[in-house]
Amino acid sequence: MKIKGKIWKFNDNINTDEIIAARYLNTFDEKELGSYCMEDIDKEFAQKISKGDIIVAGKNFGCGSSREHAPIAIKGCGISCVIAESFARIFYRNAINIGLPIFVSEQASRLLKQGEQIEVDAENGKIMNLTNQEVYASDKFADFMQDIVNSGGLLDWVKKKGFIKK
Amino acid sequence: MGYTITEKIFSVHVNGKKVKAGDFVYAKVDLGLGNDVTAPIAIDQFYKLGAKKVYDNKKVVLVPDHFTPAKDIKSATQAKILRDFAKKQKIKHYYEIGRMGIEHALLPELGLVEPGKLIIGADSHTCTYGALGAFATGVGSTDLAACWATGSCWFKVPQTMKFVYKGKFKKWVCGKDLILFTIGKIGVDGALYKAMEFSGPVIEQLPVDDRFTMANMAIEAGGKSGIIAPDKITYNYVKAQTADRKIIDKKIKKWEQFLSDNDAQYEQVFDIDVSQIEPQVALPHLPSNSVSVNRVKNITIDQVVIGSCTNGRISDLRIAAKILKGKKVHPSVRCIIFPATQAIYLQAMKEGLLEIFVNANAVVSTPTCGPCLGGHMGILAKGERAIATTNRNFIGRMGHPESEVYLSSPAVAAASSVTGKIIHPDNV
Numbered sequence: 001m002k003i004k005g006k007i008w009k010f011n012d013n014i015n016t017d018e019i020i021a022a023r024y025l026n027t028f029d030e031k032e033l034g035s036y037c038m039e040d041i042d043k044e045f046a047q048k049i050s051k052g053d054i055i056v057a058g059k060n061f062g063c064g065s066s067r068e069h070a071p072i073a074i075k076g077c078g079i080s081c082v083i084a085e086s087f088a089r090i091f092y093r094n095a096i097n098i099g100l101p102i103f104v105s106e107q108a109s110r111l112l113k114q115g116e117q118i119e120v121d122a123e124n125g126k127i128m129n130l131t132n133q134e135v136y137a138s139d140k141f142a143d144f145m146q147d148i149v150n151s152g153g154l155l156d157w158v159k160k161k162g163f164i165k166k
Numbered sequence: 167m168g169y170t171i172t173e174k175i176f177s178v179h180v181n182g183k184k185v186k187a188g189d190f191v192y193a194k195v196d197l198g199l200g201n202d203v204t205a206p207i208a209i210d211q212f213y214k215l216g217a218k219k220v221y222d223n224k225k226v227v228l229v230p231d232h233f234t235p236a237k238d239i240k241s242a243t244q245a246k247i248l249r250d251f252a253k254k255q256k257i258k259h260y261y262e263i264g265r266m267g268i269e270h271a272l273l274p275e276l277g278l279v280e281p282g283k284l285i286i287g288a289d290s291h292t293c294t295y296g297a298l299g300a301f302a303t304g305v306g307s308t309d310l311a312a313c314w315a316t317g318s319c320w321f322k323v324p325q326t327m328k329f330v331y332k333g334k335f336k337k338w339v340c341g342k343d344l345i346l347f348t349i350g351k352i353g354v355d356g357a358l359y360k361a362m363e364f365s366g367p368v369i370e371q372l373p374v375d376d377r378f379t380m381a382n383m384a385i386e387a388g389g390k391s392g393i394i395a396p397d398k399i400t401y402n403y404v405k406a407q408t409a410d411r412k413i414i415d416k417k418i419k420k421w422e423q424f425l426s427d428n429d430a431q432y433e434q435v436f437d438i439d440v441s442q443i444e445p446q447v448a449l450p451h452l453p454s455n456s457v458s459v460n461r462v463k464n465i466t467i468d469q470v471v472i473g474s475c476t477n478g479r480i481s482d483l484r485i486a487a488k489i490l491k492g493k494k495v496h497p498s499v500r501c502i503i504f505p506a507t508q509a510i511y512l513q514a515m516k517e518g519l520l521e522i523f524v525n526a527n528a529v530v531s532t533p534t535c536g537p538c539l540g541g542h543m544g545i546l547a548k549g550e551r552a553i554a555t556t557n558r559n560f561i562g563r564m565g566h567p568e569s570e571v572y573l574s575s576p577a578v579a580a581a582s583s584v585t586g587k588i589i590h591p592d593n594v
Contacts, residue, residue, distance in 0.1 A: 013354055013355070013452065015558075015560045017539075017540075017558070017560045017561070017562060017563050018560065018561060018562070021540065021562055022539040022540045022541055022563075023540060023541070025203045025232070025233075025539075025541075026203075026233055026237075026238065026240035026241045026243075026244055027240055027244075028206055028207045028210070039567075040561055040562040040567040041561070059355055060354060060355035060358065060388060063354060063355065063388060064290065064385075064558060064560060065289075065290045065539070065558075066204065066287075066288055066289055066290040066292075066304040066305060066306055067203065067204065067306075068204065068207055068288075068306040068307040068308060069203075069207075072207075086355065086358065088355070088358065088388060089358065089359050089388070089390055090290055090304050090305060090306060093305060093306060093309060094306035094307075094308065094309075097306060097308040097309060098306075098308055142190065142322070144190040144320070144322075148320075153308070154308050154309065154312050155211060155214060155215050155308065155311075155312070158215060158312050158315065158316060159215065159216070163312075163315070163316040163318070164215060164216060164217055164315055164316060
């Protein structure tokens with residue numbers, strides 16, 4: 001899978017309240033949540049981005065609450081994937097579980113600049129900066145998690161493994 | 167090489183196979199908890215999975231506590247999804263308004279949490295239950311759905327950071343101050359993916375309510391769990407929550423295995439001398455911005471919130487009442503007090519605490535997570551400032567993105583409500 005898009009940069013410790021404010025948690029409609037994505041940091045974010053754009057953030061992206069509404073909102077507003085230096089653990093699980101592609105790359109997080117075009121080669125863990133042709137490596141998932149990613153998310157992984165009790 | 171308490175709990179939940187930090191496991195889950203924000207997605211995913219019946223109707227817990235009593239039609243609809251699911255699936259532990267409480271205060275109070283249990287909840291503060299020697303962690307709704315369908319969940323067994331607290335508390339210092347100080351020391355991602363084991367002579371003497379507060383905020387350091395080895399204080403608490411105390415006596419023998427070995431491997435060990443710690447305040451907008459209250463000068467406040475899964479227990483209310491007795495909340499301040507459960511509410515009533523609060527011009531609310539997450543029952547307007555005994559002070563956490571939240575203990579919050587400025591409790 002190759003993902004191409006323009007990047008939107010964010011700082012360290014972007015929390016789930018910023019990704020989707022609690023006042024919108026009385027629904028889980030993907031489109032509606034998407035329209036409020038990142039609202040408390042950047043009111044126009046959901047309107048400004050184009051489908052397929054990419055979020056690049058610093059450390060501890062998605063810290064705070066366990067709300068799955070956060071990765072759902074990111075998906076819902078049209079973001080194709082998130083790259084960060086590190087992710088908070090519940091967000092990390094949630095993203096993998098619902099099939100939002102995420103990549104850990106300290107290099108990409110540090111060196112990419114707002115507005116640059118990149119291409120992410122998910123299979124080979126490579127992030128190419130199309131502005132200057134630099135290539136940054138992303139960390140490999142552990143085999144266990146890669147299996148969930150390859151299944152397309154937790155539900156399909158659980159089905160594939162035959163874990164559902166009849 | 168020995169094992170940590172966390173590794174031991176995981177071993178018991180993968181049929182006794184010995185596991186170490188770093189291992190991936192598919193472990194059996196003793197309780198799977200959801201609330202009115204997270205469970206509707208979990209229920210949707212549960213049916214998408216093709217599941218028909220939950221794995222065990224006694225191991226699923228549903229508590230509508232976030233936007234309840236329902237604040238609007240959408241919230242009422244969310245709560246109804248839980249109610250209908252609970253009915254259809256014959257969920258034993260569904261707690262309706264009037265019988266409920268804030269989930270992380272409620273479950274231990276009902277005797278649902280015991281040492282050695284493995285608990286997941288679609289709420290990040292599920293880590294609270296580690297205070298009783300359980301492994302408990304927050305997950306998302308899809309994880310919860312898969313758990314309800316299969317009875318299990320995948321985990322990477324976490325490494326453990328050990329915190330050893332020594333020394334003697336200064337006056338007014340409590341569990342909240344210890345955890346704010348600790349998060350300030352290691353940062354909001356200082357314990358990312360790790361278990362935080364709280365130990366040492368201070369913890370051995372620490373009352374159970376303070377232990378809950380500490381474990382509750384492990385997530386604010388990025389921790390996967392907070393955990394305290396079960397001891398006499400734990401056993402006495404668990405015993406008090408059940409009608410059949412003899413059963414607990416038998417169980418204690420089993421629980422005594424859940425202690426970290428002397429040669430257990432820790433990722434890091436921190437020694438913290440509590441004698442030096444003053445009451446703490448975490449400045450906006452991160453829980454790690456903690457400083458001594460003495461360094462917070464001339465910060466006026468519009469609202470005080472005392473309650474939440476972090477500090478809404480009876481001992482928290484007793485401290486607030488001790489300070490507010492015979493005093494009045496400052497004329498420009500709204501002081502909102504939330505007993506965390508119906509039982510705590512009733513106890514506070516019996517002890518006359520609610521009367522003290524009302525006489526002081528504070529309001530007392532039914533149990534709800536409402537204001538802590540900016541849901542309802544105490545939202546801040548643009549430019550307003552609150553001090554709260556809650557757990558997060560992120561941008562917009564309690565309302566408008568240009569409002570501010572300061573975090574503290576109940577003592578500092580109650581004292582500040584009287585003066586209208588953030589202040590040391592000694593000065594009231």
